[in-house]
Amino acid sequence: MIPEFEKFKGFKAKSIPKDEPLAPGHRACQGCGEVLALRMVMKALGKDVIVCSATGCMEIITTPYPHTAWRVPWIHIAFENAAAVASGVESARKVLRRKGRIPKKHVDIMAVGGDGATGDIGLQWISGAFERGHDFLYVCLDNEAYMNTGVQRSGCTPYGAMTTTSPPGSKSFGQVTWKKNVPAIAVAHNIPYVATASPAYYLDLMNKVKKAALVKGPAYVHIYSPCPTGWGSAGERSIEFAKLAVETKVFPLYEVIEGRYIMSRKINKPKPVTEYLKGQKRFRHLDEEHIDYIQKRVDAEYEKLLKLSEMT
Amino acid sequence: MAKRVGVEVSIAIAEAVKLARAEVIPAYPITPQTHIVEHLSELVANGELDAEFIPVESEHAAMSACCGSSAAGARTFTSSSSQGLSLMSEVLYIPAPMRLPIVNVVANRAMSAPISIWNDHQDIMVQRDIGWIQTFAENGQEAVDLVLHAFRVSEDRRVSLPIIVNIDGFTLSHVIEPIEIPDQEEADAYIPPFKPKFKLDPKKPITMGPVGIPEVYTEAKVAHNEALKNSKKVILKAWKEFAEQFGREYHPVESYRTEDAETILVTMGSISETAMTAVDKMRDEGKNVGLVRIRLWRPFPGPEFRKAAGKAKVLAVIDRCLPPGALCGPVGAELRSLFYKIPGSPKIFSFVAGLGGRDVTVARFEEIVDKANKYAKKRPKELYEVIGVREK
Numbered sequence: 001m002i003p004e005f006e007k008f009k010g011f012k013a014k015s016i017p018k019d020e021p022l023a024p025g026h027r028a029c030q031g032c033g034e035v036l037a038l039r040m041v042m043k044a045l046g047k048d049v050i051v052c053s054a055t056g057c058m059e060i061i062t063t064p065y066p067h068t069a070w071r072v073p074w075i076h077i078a079f080e081n082a083a084a085v086a087s088g089v090e091s092a093r094k095v096l097r098r099k100g101r102i103p104k105k106h107v108d109i110m111a112v113g114g115d116g117a118t119g120d121i122g123l124q125w126i127s128g129a130f131e132r133g134h135d136f137l138y139v140c141l142d143n144e145a146y147m148n149t150g151v152q153r154s155g156c157t158p159y160g161a162m163t164t165t166s167p168p169g170s171k172s173f174g175q176v177t178w179k180k181n182v183p184a185i186a187v188a189h190n191i192p193y194v195a196t197a198s199p200a201y202y203l204d205l206m207n208k209v210k211k212a213a214l215v216k217g218p219a220y221v222h223i224y225s226p227c228p229t230g231w232g233s234a235g236e237r238s239i240e241f242a243k244l245a246v247e248t249k250v251f252p253l254y255e256v257i258e259g260r261y262i263m264s265r266k267i268n269k270p271k272p273v274t275e276y277l278k279g280q281k282r283f284r285h286l287d288e289e290h291i292d293y294i295q296k297r298v299d300a301e302y303e304k305l306l307k308l309s310e311m312t
Numbered sequence: 313m314a315k316r317v318g319v320e321v322s323i324a325i326a327e328a329v330k331l332a333r334a335e336v337i338p339a340y341p342i343t344p345q346t347h348i349v350e351h352l353s354e355l356v357a358n359g360e361l362d363a364e365f366i367p368v369e370s371e372h373a374a375m376s377a378c379c380g381s382s383a384a385g386a387r388t389f390t391s392s393s394s395q396g397l398s399l400m401s402e403v404l405y406i407p408a409p410m411r412l413p414i415v416n417v418v419a420n421r422a423m424s425a426p427i428s429i430w431n432d433h434q435d436i437m438v439q440r441d442i443g444w445i446q447t448f449a450e451n452g453q454e455a456v457d458l459v460l461h462a463f464r465v466s467e468d469r470r471v472s473l474p475i476i477v478n479i480d481g482f483t484l485s486h487v488i489e490p491i492e493i494p495d496q497e498e499a500d501a502y503i504p505p506f507k508p509k510f511k512l513d514p515k516k517p518i519t520m521g522p523v524g525i526p527e528v529y530t531e532a533k534v535a536h537n538e539a540l541k542n543s544k545k546v547i548l549k550a551w552k553e554f555a556e557q558f559g560r561e562y563h564p565v566e567s568y569r570t571e572d573a574e575t576i577l578v579t580m581g582s583i584s585e586t587a588m589t590a591v592d593k594m595r596d597e598g599k600n601v602g603l604v605r606i607r608l609w610r611p612f613p614g615p616e617f618r619k620a621a622g623k624a625k626v627l628a629v630i631d632r633c634l635p636p637g638a639l640c641g642p643v644g645a646e647l648r649s650l651f652y653k654i655p656g657s658p659k660i661f662s663f664v665a666g667l668g669g670r671d672v673t674v675a676r677f678e679e680i681v682d683k684a685n686k687y688a689k690k691r692p693k694e695l696y697e698v699i700g701v702r703e704k
Contacts, residue, residue, distance in 0.1 A: 047514060047517075048514050049514065050384070050512045050514065052380060059523070060523050063519055063521075063522035063523050064522070064523045064525050065522040065523060065524055065525065065528050066528070068519035068522060070517065070519050071517055072514060072517050073512040073513055073514055073516075073517045073518060073519075073520075074517070074518075074519045074520065075379075075380065075383050075512055075519075075520040075521055076520070076521035076522070077376055077379045077380070077403065077406055077521055078376070078402060078403060078406060080372075081372065081373065081376035081403065084338075084368065084372070084373035084374075084376035084377045084380070085376050085377065085379055085380035086380060087338070087366055087368070087373070087376075087377045087380065088336060088338060088366070088376065088377030088378060088379060088380025088381035088382075088383075088384065088388075089380040089381065089383065089384045089512060090380075091336045091338075091364035091366050091377070091381060091386070092335065092336050092364070092380065092381040092382075092384035092385060092386035092388075093384055093386075094364055095335045095336060095362065095363060095364045095386055096335070096384070096385060096386055098362065099335075099362065101385075102385070102513075107514055124369060124370065124373075125369070125370075125372075125373050125376065127369065128368060128369030128370070128373055131369070132366065132367065132368075
């Protein structure tokens with residue numbers, strides 16, 4: 001077990017910090033699930049944190065100069081390299097602390113990016129930072145496509161989904177590949193803590209982020225982030241979809257602590273995937289055959305995960 | 313007291329970085345920069361330098377980590393070359409307008425294709441407009457001195473800009489020279505501790521690298537350009553104080569036997585030393601030839617250059633970069649715009665030489681001077697010529 005977790009009792013609904021390190025008044029779309037997740041991430045982390053942001057929705061909506069929504073130190077350099085920027089910040093603070101040039105007090109360092117910045121263009125930088133063992137957490141806010149540039153497909157776009165670069169047509173049914181398993185890639189680096197989280201389960205999300213910050217060394221939290229604009233879903237239903245994704249086993253919640261898989265929420269009576277797919281325009285073109293494939297593959301992926309949790 | 317030792321230039325540069333007390337060194341190996349970062353990681357491993365050496369997975373990550381480290385308030389150094397410098401290119405544009413001090417030694421090397429590990433200036437000319445201060449060293453001693461100077465200038469609050477010190481790959485990086493390396497006390501006296509005006513600090517949160525909307529983008533770019541141009545004052549003062557402390561003088565451009573010279577060779581980097589030998593030989597033969605070496609490339613020292621070379625009739629500029637599809641080599645083009653429509657200004661010809669490690673010999677410099685003098689009488693079709701192309 002990880003010693004840093006012993007003293008952490010977990011957040012309770014009543015004890016959620018009132019501080020808002022991410023201020024309201026930013027420019028996110030109505031019903032944005034990503035900024036809601038980010039708000040919870042920041043509540044869990046508090047004020048003693050340095051945020052290294054990738055380019056993306058969360059970067060542009062929070063910092064149109066001269067405005068900023070950040071009440072904590074925040075830096076943005078480019079799209080793919082938030083993990084490397086965080087490596088530099090972490091190393092700098094390490095040597096400055098050692099030399100007595102900054103206070104000894106621990107400050108968390110978080111790199112944050114979307115699914116494109118994390119699973120596609122930034123994979124190498126994250127891999128490097130994980131392998132080198134920097135003490136930081138990486139948070140991926142996964143809204144399953146390049147939303148900031150106008151809904152293009154990414155490696156994390158789900159099978160069958162319509163985006164502007166995976167359009168359904170007479171020779172295509174939308175995204176032809178299965179969603180890239182980025183948490184598994186993080187696990188393959190043998191880092192001490194990996195977790196998936198959802199803003200529908202906000203206490204679980206905050207606890208996981210806090211654990212990722214507490215653990216010594218690199219940690220990775222992959223957060224499902226509904227995007228009404230990109231998904232063609234109703235803004236007021238974002239949390240509902242986040243919940244349905246978990247209840248249909250589409251987005252299982254789990255932790256991987258020192259290589260051991262632990263299911264955060266076992267889904268014993270799963271809802272059919274159609275419950276999740278309907279109501280999102282990105283899936284509405286799918287025929288029965290494709291939906292059938294999605295159901296079978298979702299079940300199989302979940303079974304694999306269960307087996308991993310039994311084995312480890 | 314400073315010691316004069318026979319040492320490989322790369323090792324001496326690493327020792328200078330140690331003397332400057334660099335705190336974070338993100339680096340990725342590339343020939344011919346390797347000996348610099350190898351020696352630095354040794355110094356860190358031995359506890360001789362209290363720093364974090366980050367063995368990053370690419371040059372892009374190296375520069376990204378440099379930005380994070382500098383923003384967090386640590387003295388930051390890296391080194392690269394050629395393909396590696398190009399891989400960092402996206403990030404190279406970012407620290408300068410964000411006013412993040414970083415020192416980067418570039419061991420200049422040719423660009424692929426064909427792949428070549430040998431020396432020319434194509435790698436840095438591609439990065440001409442990244443907004444960094446850029447200097448060129450012509451020998452090992454100067455490389456060491458320019459590195460110390462770079463830390464001092466880069467972190468000066470009036471400057472707060474990243475600096476590239478260019479050293480020619482192999483011809484400088486891998487050569488053993490007698491070099492005077494200052495002692496720690498002397499280096500400390502010259503380089504004060506890094507105290508940035510702004511840094512990432514939870515006690516005083518700031519937002520760094522926000523979105524530049526159209527209403528502010530132009531102003532942000534102009535502000536950076538002004539800072540770069542204004543940095544010259546601090547650069548000159550830091551060289552003056554360097555001379556007072558160490559006895560070695562540096563100027564943005566250096567003249568060699570230019571008094572009464574009708575034809576002046578213009579060089580940057582290590583070929584300047586061969587050029588001096590060539591000038592001596594031509595002078596012995598009664599030719600009125602001189603040499604001007606450019607040490608400060610960005611911000612370009614226009615008035616200083618005009619003063620040094622403006623009275624000549626002909627400038628024979630050596631460009632160590634072939635400008636594909638362009639009218640003139642980059643240094644030649646810079647000087648053409650410097651002298652454009654100034655009455656009595658010299659005629660300027662650019663000679664592309666020394667690509668991909670090809671030696672530029674004394675005989676080549678003689679050929680260049682002869683050609684420049686000939687072209688001054690009868691203007692050639694092209695504004696530049698590639699020297700020494702083998703016919704077979």
